[in-house]
Amino acid sequence: MAEVEKKSGSKGNILKIIIVVLLAAVLLGGGTFAGYFMAARTKTAPTNINAVNTGLNQKTFSLDEFLVNLKSDSSSRYLKAKIYVGYADTKENKELEAELDANKAIIRDAINTVLRSKKPEDFSETGVQKLKEEIKTRVNPVLKKGQIVDVYFYEIIVQ
Template sequence: MAEKVKKEKAEGSKGNILKIIIIILLIAVLIAGGTAAGYIFATKMKPSQTTTATNQAAVNIKTFSLDEFLVNLKADNTSGYLKTKIYIGYDGDNKDYKNLPTELEDKKPILRDAVNSILRNKKTTDFNEAGVEQIKKEIKDRINPLLKEGQIENVYFYDIIVQAQ
């Protein structure tokens, strides 16, 4: 009887060792598969050489800060406030624009006044995604005629905080 118990324990421990080995092999296969899948996914997401070359050939955009704006918005039935910081961007590689930074600095009060007049005529509901793009276009269209040394390419909102009351 004692011999039978020893024999069962020996067979049981061999079964346990076999189960542990199978589990370890399964874990190793899962880790290897996950690593391979991650590598394949990462290489597909990596930009190609042509994309990188295109990005390097892109325009060198320089920015100029028009500082912070705090304005009352046009009221419907409620009043609202807008607090934002705006930057304007221009082509930094364009040799014709070499005096543009000086002109922007000299005309900063005029540019801020133009932007203020646009922002004061907006409602709180105008500051959605499509509305902000329209506001950027209005600002660009208002500022460019004021400039003689170059043109701005884009308008960037650093912060936009709208409070409706």
């Protein structure tokens, strides 16, 4: 009889082990699913840098590279920037690129004047937006055959 009790005891142990393993698998699977589900719900959509669309096709005109001294009290600070101006690609602006090319020296001088008046601290994210607006207001009065709609900085290096 002792042998019969021993066999039924080992069957009970095996059954307990199987139940514990199955329970652990179910809990692990449920936790994984819940974690994945929560992560998918809170995931933010990727930002699209080109999301701003003015509704106009734009062309750009390179004003080449600018290297200017910045206004600084303590030491010599320099700015190196490559700037493009954008204008609407419409029938009215067909002659604007030729005008930009013809007046490139005047436009570069106006932009140099604006850039030299800036401090290194003015090149923060909000400062650059103000700088773009200031450049547009300085350049547009020079142009007769159209207007620039945006200013693009290809690179900005402040040293």
